[in-house]
Amino acid sequence: MVRITADKNTFVCPKCNNNIPWTEMLQFKKGHETVCSNCKTHLVTKNPVSFSWGFLLGFLGFIVPAKTISYLYDNILLAFICGVSGATLIILILLIYLYNTTEFIEAN
């Protein structure tokens, strides 16, 4: 899903440079600790990151196109498909953005 470059310093363990799985992002919330699968270091994000608002944006990405389509075409199935596509697109963009901007540091 995301291209990984050799010199990236986002989404890696600061101790051993192990890649942190992107699925960790789905659990992001205040005070969330990630454990490196390689060296077992407890990690926290350098800047507080929460994915909670990502779900809210995803919800809007669903509702807005779905409502628009059902209003224009009166087609529930088409509205649903467009809603799911909209939500998926927004969540994907968010995940890629977070993956490319989030750095980890050791937890105290």
Ligand SMILES: [Zn+2]
């Ligand atoms: Zn590590």
